[in-house]
Amino acid sequence: MEQLVKFESEFSIDCVIFGFEAGELKILLIERNDEPFKDWPALPGNLVENDEGIEEAAERILHELTGLDDLHMEQFHTFGDVHRHPRGRIITVAYYALIRIDSQKELKPGQLAKKALWHTVNDLPKLAFDHTEIFKTGFNKLRRRLSYQPIAYELLPEKFTLTQLQQLYEAILNKKLDKRNFRKKMLSYGFLKELDEKQKNVSFRAAKLYKFDRRKYSKIFQNELGVDV
Amino acid sequence: MEQLVKFESEFSIDCVIFGFEAGELKILLIERNDEPFKDWPALPGNLVENDEGIEEAAERILHELTGLDDLHMEQFHTFGDVHRHPRGRIITVAYYALIRIDSQKELKPGQLAKKALWHTVNDLPKLAFDHTEIFKTGFNKLRRRLSYQPIAYELLPEKFTLTQLQQLYEAILNKKLDKRNFRKKMLSYGFLKELDEKQKNVSFRAAKLYKFDRRKYSKIFQNELGVDV
């Protein structure tokens, strides 16, 4: 029976949950309750049930952790080194998820196994297991995908300013971009819809709000490189 | 014990093994010996042992299948739908491998579970399980990576002509490229070394041979986008 339990827990999902707030890119970390790595910060994750597909499992686990559904989740790598976990080989499929921190549906940390905190990606502590490596791999994938997938709009509120969009790009790519060139380029794609609305409650000139037009986006990019990516 | 065996076989590795021959991109398929999908063509693959990391397992399995070592292998996706395998949920980590078909060390089909055949990627039969989907996903990843990783040189013989290189790009990208522009671009990177040697045994003007200079390549691209990709 002990043997059986061991095999049941061979698989897990770990999530790098990205959020964007106050001009900074952040990820969600939990603090571990149990050994090994008790009290260490770690990526949220959980075991996969035996009768569950991994996509389902990823959605379930993320829901349990954040109370949110319908997030953009994407698998980016599977880690299965014999030594990555002290208890023996545990294979983990890593996903990243993108969430709007200022979402109406607030994140409910009470639903998390242990307290959860947002950490700026530029200043992460050492993480349990090989989670630092998992994070780095995920962050690099995110970076790459930024240029060919509409990732940014999952991290921003529905209505956003071009400055916010630019800050997000800068945070992900970790470099400064030129304001005029950035705007010219983004608008030239033709999938940003300018709204008749401006920022509220700011103590300076309010910026125009835009939203991402998914419909136009797919029309423009449907024949880019086959159907699936 | 029956239970135990069931858990032991939950994981597998499937490989999309690309090769390039006679101007065509091909993959290696086996024909299945057993039910389910007896006699169907399938991607070569095998179960992962319990005390084995997945990278190790991938190398071992590929070695058993082809007799080759030190191939460029890369994980590209993990498939774990409950219904992908009639026997229940079997998670498979998919890798692609790139091999030189005209390698000195010949492929030994005798070492394969069942006869193995090269198939042009443009004309594949229906494959067992979800292997068609796995292949497509892998092919798309290969395509993407072609533009930022020196993949092509793993598929060509050590010494190759620019025409061969172009044909390979055309096969992977599935489109015609302009000869002059292609050459200009490739040479501009500065990591192709022109040899003092020409093609032999051709009934037309022999082309210069080049080789890929891995040393220069890493020098040029080391600081492209962080260290790991």
Added chain:
DNA sequence: ATACACTGGTGTAATTTTTACACAATAGCT
């Protein structure tokens, strides 16, 4: 009300990259 602080919004010129395109040179074969 005026000045200040702060962010929003805009255009142009130079440079680089990408694209389109055609023909002479070479080697084997007859």
Added chain:
DNA sequence: AGCTATTGTGTAAAAATTACACCAGTGTAT
């Protein structure tokens, strides 16, 4: 010697990318 097949080469136009600076609005403090 002439035929055939493939190699190898340059230039001009178009498109994309880069670099760069100042006025316009809006709220706040005086």
